[in-house]
Amino acid sequence: MSQSPATPLLDRVSDPSALRRMSDAELRQVAGELRAETIDAVSQTGGHLGAGLGVVELTVALHAVFDTPRDRLIWDVSHQCYPHKIVTGRRDRMRTLRQKDGLSGFTKRSESPFDPFGAAHSSTSISAALGFAVARDLGAPADPPLGDAIAVIGDGAMSAGMAYEAMNNAGHLKKRLFVVLNDNEMSIAPPTGAMSAYLSRLYAGAPFQEFKAAAKGAVSLLPEPFQEGARRAKELFKSVTVGGTMFEELGFSYVGPIDGHDLDQLLPVLRTVKARADGPVLIHVITKKGKGYAPAETAADKGHGVARFDVVTGVQKKAPSNAPSYTKVFAESLIQEAERDPLITAVTAAMPDGTGLDLVGKRFPGRVFDVGIAEQHAVTFAAGQAAGGLKPFCAIYSTFLQRGYDQVVHDVAIQRLPVRFAIDRAGLVGADGATHAGAFDVAFMANLPGMVVMAAADEAELRHMVATAAAHDDGPIAFRYPRGEGTGVDMPERGIPLEIGKGRIIQEGKRVALLSFGARLSEVVAASEALSAKGITPTIADARFAKPLDRDLCLRLAAEHEAVITIEEGAVGGFGSHVAQLYAEEGVFDHGLKFRSMVLPDIFIDQASPRDMWSVAALNAEDIEAKVLSVLDVAQIGKRA
Known part of the structure; x- marks a missing residue:
């Protein structure tokens, strides 16, 4: 077992005010210790490693120059916030990261005053920072009082339209505001699009090298206190600007690019812009994701998301599984369909690896499109393909599809275009917590006229649903599936299209029917086995479709039963609500049916293991068993037994 790193200076940092009392030389040492502490902590918990390692020096510099928490520091997405958490009073809890009752893996307002704005989805930071700047200038009461607003946004997040909407508005309002563009050429996947090429041109060749030399001598231009340095600071400000025309056209003063791992550059530049800025400023810093830890630097994803690992070797401690992941089953099934049909394409929004489309892209490079972090564009892009005669699969996580909902309604559903939505990470997702849980997709998709909505009970069903979507040309269709490994069922060689709107009976029983929608079916079966030991054999059905409902089955x-209980891993308003609506319309309740719907509770469930999250949601086998016993009256059953 490796020993914890020695961190004598970091041990003195209980909050960022300690950094502001240190010399620049001490800050350089703190940065080294902070990197070692971050690696050690994440090795014990798993989590997002590479992004945090890439901003260690930037984290130290921002907290050393700005007066946080009075100055509001907002981390976009906040995958990179672990070093920030360590220096803002949460170091003693870092080994609880992403665990039940532990620290969130993202910034979270309820966790610390140093987290002024929660984030786990991308491209929100500039909008939020501008909101803080307006609140400051209008004298809004706040504790602590509002100072500067600083947004740190990655180059990947700059591929989203929301970032430009915010910059356009900020340039118009001309509020004092700082945007740090953390350009590491790597968000989760390699960046795509014209923005990536534009940023690369800004720091290619001589200008970046010349600035590096200029910035190292910048300290001499900044005498303290900052009195007669105004003119010199202005000259420095001009000298560090080597490009950035697009940002300047949006109304920002552009500074950079600068080396984000060199405190001799970061500190004087940040001090200068803090002293001189009277409007919005964009500071372009170049960093390396995974910086300072060889296993992360050499990994394909730069150590973006890791399990627990050995610090010395970098080897991750992942539990082996005999079952394939749902994501891999989707990818392999889509490859099969695409081999048969040259009109099939696939679209993802900056998540080729996460959705499995990287595998599809290797097989069909001209038919898979990564549009960057732009879910709205992804949906309408797919709609345009469908209108043009192609058969697009739009593969997006449930939580991210929320960002493209207007396009799902306006550009797909109203026009009845046959876009196939592959909704990954449906349901609770464990350590990523509430921000990444796929809780709402059934409710928001199944209420759209003409939308077909399916949920896979296991990996074999997912293969059939991919085939069903490929064959479906009469309007849009969606299928949802969870994160992680499948249940280990036998897999069909190929998917067979399902009859639209038809479920299946898994087990015939008496008195109570358990009508499952999606991947909780294995827990339903486990609950049935426990109930059978008590003399109760329920009927089990897999609905397969939330829309259209299998009316005959329902x-x-x-x-044929005293009670019907629906089970789904989604919010109220989803499958169970559609069944209840059917029963109400058909007068079923007039005949005394006992109906219950087991859904996710009306709360946001914090990070924990999936099993613990399902316990909070009361959707485990024992919860289903208890619901049956309650509905059927345990005392009466006991007398009959």
């Missing part, structure tokens, strides 16, 4: 279950 009505049959109601007619």
Whole structure:
């Protein structure tokens, strides 16, 4: 077992005010210790490693120059916030990261005053920072009082339209505001699009090298206190600007690019812009994701998301699984369909690896499109393909599809275009917590006229649903599936299209029917086994479709049982609500049916293991068993036994 790193200076940092009392030489040492502490902490918990290692020096510099928490520091996405958490009073809890009742893996307002704005989705930081700047200038009460607003946004997040909407508005309002563009050429996947090429041109060749030399001598231009240095600071400000025309056209003063791992550059530049800025400023810093830890630097994803690992070797401690992941099953199934049909394409929004489309892209490079962090564009881009005669699969996580909902409604559903939505990470997702949970997709997709909505009970069903979507040309269709490994069922060689709107009976029983929608079916079966030991054998059905409902199946279950219980890993308003609506319309409740719907509770569930999250949601086998016993009256059952 490796020993914890020695961190004598970092041990003195209980909050960022300690950094502001240190010399520049001491800050350089703190940065080294902070990198070692970050690596050690994440090795014990897993999490987002590479992004944090890339901003260690930037974290130290920002907290040393700005007066946080009075100055509001907002980390976009906040994958990179672990070093920030360490220096803002949470170091003693870092080994609880992403665990039940522990620290969140993202910034979180309820966790610390140093987290002024929560984030886990990208491209929100500039909008939020501008909001803080307006609140400051209008004298809004705040504790602590509002100072400067600083947004740190990655180059990947700059591929989203929301970032430009915010910059356009900020340039118009001309508020004092700082945007740090953390350009590491790597968000989760390698960046795509014209923005990436533009940023590369800004620091290619001589200008960046000349600035590096100029900035190292910048300290001499900044006498303290900052009195007669105004003119010199202005000259420095001009000298560090080597490009950035696009940003300047949006109304920002552009500074950079500068080496984000060199405190001799970061500190004087940040001090200068803090002293001189009277409007919005964009500071372009170049960093390396995974910086300072060889296993992360050499990994394909630069150590973006890791399990627990050995610090010395970097080897991750992942539990082996005999079952394939749902994501891999989706990818392999889509490859099969694409081999048969040259019109099939696939679209993702900066998540080729996460959705499995990297595998599809290797097989069909001209038919897979990564549009960057731009879910709205992804949906309408897919809609345009469908209108043009192609058969697009739009593969997006449930939590991210929320960002493209208007386009799902306006550009897909109203026009009845056959876009196939592959909704990954449906349901609770464990350590990423509430921000990444796929809780709402059934409710917001199934309420759209003409939308077909399916949920895979296991990996074999997912293969069939990919085939069903490929064959479906009459309007849009969606299928959802969870994160992680499948259940280990036998896999069909190829998917067979399902009959639209038809479920299946898994087990015939008496008195109570358990009508499952999606991947909780394995827990339903486990609950049935426990109930059978108590003399109760429920009927088990897999609905497969939330829309259109299998009316015949639902009505049959109601007619033949005392009680019907629906089970789904989604919010109220989803599958169970559609079943209840059917029963109400058909007068089923008039005949005394006991109906219950087990759904996610009306709360945001914090990070924990998936099992713990399901316990909070009361969707484990024991919860289903308890619901059956309650509905059927345990005392009465006991007498009959």
